[in-house]
Amino acid sequence: MNLRPLIARLEAAGIPDAARDMRKLFDWAYAKGAASGDPQDRDQPNALTRQHLEAAVAERVLRKPVSQIIGTRSFWRHDFHVTPDVLDPRPDTETLIDQALGETFQRVLDLGTGSGCIVISLLAERIQAQGVAVDLSEKALAVARGNARDIGVADRLTLLQSDWFSNVTGRFDLIVSNPPYIATSEMPDLAPEVRDHEPHMALTDGGDGLGCYRSIAAKAPDHLTRGGRLLVEIGLTQGQAVTALFQAAGLRDVQVIQDLNGHDRVVAARSDR
Template structure:
């Protein structure tokens, strides 16, 4: 029988041999997952003998991570804005950078909003959780992603206020909104091969690279900006997450769409992360 501390050390060594950053943190998360305990209780279990089933689950998880599968996919969950979201290979793994979009949205008044390309529902459901009087429409072209979003809505107690529906951007959307948010695919095709395997191999391509990409990654922004005015209420806001080199180009698209008060928001690393603009009255 092997104790938890020794098993953990084995996992850390395996992940370091695979040249993965954050090996120690990842191994701790995966051991807590194998044990079925909260991560903050792992230290208390490290002197315990590890049952064979736990060892097998841990070794399987370590092997998956050594092959660059994201930790969130392996454990099936990701923390985002203080809440846990179900994550599968069908959705983009919610990232801390996207919390910049949440912060910008919560600075504005809104009671009805639209989330384009919702994926796991992390953006839409966070906004609903933070604004108990709000109603949200969350759309995606992927039914598998919508199934994950619906599960998250139920788990977070937001299902009654969330309309989760299949739509190719605005194609099935009706009405006007105080706020439209989106974290669309914005990776240009030439950039794809340079991404880490964690992203390039394991995350859904349609959430990374826009359809009809011309190499710039801007195709989704062009479509959103061209159509958003028809769905924004007077003084409603459009806010989109961007790649850190796309700030100027996306601001130009906002200007061409006739939006006002256009601004950039920066993430915690100091990179441009959100472009926002307001509809005319």
């Protein structure tokens, strides 16, 4: 099938790397078309494939994220179900996963879990570990619950509706979070895929972008074991500010970790209590 006209439609809509997106949409539509039982090949897809592909392109032209169109996003070693109720898992967040797996842990807490991609990836790698994940959104927790079931860690993961630590009890040797860190003033400049299609409560704190880190810093020491680690994802310019917040909270060994592109991406700290 000649995909050039469809790619041109995406390019005209301002889609970056339209050819890459078209490959993903075509593969998804082709798999859907197979369900009809009608014969097809990639040069001559059947009617159902063409129908799904046309609908997908129409949605992508409106800047709906590919992951929301096809319903999944690859992250770390698994495919995660995503909906408009959760953030699209991003490759940058794998920096946090890599750092978390650098030491052993038995109990992990994920604050603002969304799709569950962070805690589920960690539990899948550490089969003896137990996890707790919280989110303020019940719809997000439903997505995380399904992902935990599909990836096989549901028996080791407790999901709670909670405003950060409000419903959390006990201590953990690892706390992780990718909190809302976009300042209100930055929201208009986001890509349409993010600004118009992802949940704003998962993107911004409604203020300067540091509010969630203040909440985490205030309570994390009460929920970390002695020597336990805190790892949070940050925006590109927030390393110094988040470092100061964690140090003021009495956390030690605070450091900023860069991603593969050389950007500040994670702040790590350790409990001294």
